[in-house]
Amino acid sequence: WDHCKHLVTVKGFVSTGFIKKVYLTQWAYGKHLVTVKGFVSTGFIKKVYLTQWAYGKHLVTVKGFVSTGFIKKVYLTQWAHCKHLVTVKGFVSTGFIKKVYLTQWAYGKHLVTVKGFVSTGFIKKVYLTQWAHCKHLVTVKGFVSTGFIKKVYLTQWAYGKHLVTVKGFVSTGFIKKVYLTQWAYGKHLVTVKGFVSTGFIKKVYLTQWAYGKHLVTVKGFVSTGFIKKVYLTQWAYGKHLVTVKGFVSTGFIKKVYLTLMIQLLVTFGIICAFLYWEALRVWSMNTYWFSSCMMAVVLVIIIALSCCVNIRRKVPFNFLALGLFTIAEGLLLGSMTV
Structure with missing residues (x-):
């Protein structure tokens, strides 16, 4: 034909x-x-x-x-x-x-060795041995899903001019829930033995963390906010070095001292009422059972606060219990004073 x-x-x-x-x-x-x-x-x-x-x-x-x-x-x-x-x-x-099985795949000027599948999107859920990112060559032993290297197991990952050794997973966001051995932050090298989740080093277990010119030793967790609820052995505050063996929360010390001041003022006022109010002072001297009753009330409130977590931690029960305890303790001390 x-x-x-x-x-x-x-x-x-x-x-x-x-x-x-x-x-x-x-x-x-x-x-x-x-x-x-x-x-x-x-x-x-x-x-x-x-x-x-x-x-x-x-x-x-x-x-x-x-x-x-x-x-x-x-x-x-x-x-x-x-x-x-x-x-x-x-x-x-x-x-x-x-969804094509490739042995070699060309990306830009780089040749990427692929041992898995490419599905919809840019190298989605593909098993790579090597992956080229800009001028850096990244060794990959896991999967890349939707997003930029999401939930991918890396041995080395290039961030700017720094080379970050990674032994875990990168999920959505910037190094989210990734297990790092070393992580570069600015000019500082931070040794990390835990996880980074959403936010800036949130709930990450650090052995050493650089803050400005100070080196902070951390043995606990960093949550949302600037070193909030973090267990520190030493923490740098300005030019002073503060030794902390518990948890530091934003405004924690402020709330404690404010609560103690209110309790002391209420207790001091009740004692002054028993001392300088003649009718109340005479009534307290003639009523012997009042002191015993107030002592029992104080003991009951202390036991309730110690044993019941819901009363101790939930608003408004904690404030009501603390207020009743302050009033009962003030009445007890006032009746015992006269």
Whole structure:
């Protein structure tokens, strides 16, 4: 069959349309000669079994089927992408190399060795041995999912001019819940033995943490805020070094001293009332059971605050219990004073 400048050998039938359902031994496509051992149906080489297929200036070896769309679900041994030749051992479906098993994949000027699958998105859930990020080469032993290196297991990760050794996972956000052995912050190198979650070093277990010109030794956790509820052995505050063996919370000391001041003022006022109010002083001296009753009330409130966590920690029960304790203690001390 004569097609343009090419001579096509036909061993079958030509029906309506351009070589529709015809069995060919050789088929000419543009300047390339394609060997065909199957059938060509409606559309551009639809569901045709090819041994070789020409794509642009590249020759692609095909051992499977081409269906509707651009090389959809076709089994390739080699596939040409721009100037790079990609070795493919799996399937290419709709989209850019979607769910395709590659041994090598070209990204920019870098050659990335891939041993897994690429799905929708940029190298989503793909198992890489090496991954190129800008000018740095990142060794990857896990998976990359949606987002920038999300939940990927890295051995080394480049951050700016610093090289960060990572032995855990990076999830959504900047190094979220990642186990680091060393992490570079500015000009300081921070040794980390725990996890970084959302926020700036939130709930991270540090052995040493650099703050300004001071070096802070930390044996606990840093939560939201500036070293909030963190267990420190030494903490630098201005030019002073404060030794702390518990937890530091924002405004904690302020609230404690304010509460103690209110309690002392109420207690002192009740005692002054017993001392300088003549009628109350005489009544207290004649009523012997009042002191014993107030002592029992104080003991009950102390036991309740010690044993019941809900009363001790929840508002407004904690304030009510503390107020009752302050009044009962003031009445007890006032009655015992006279």
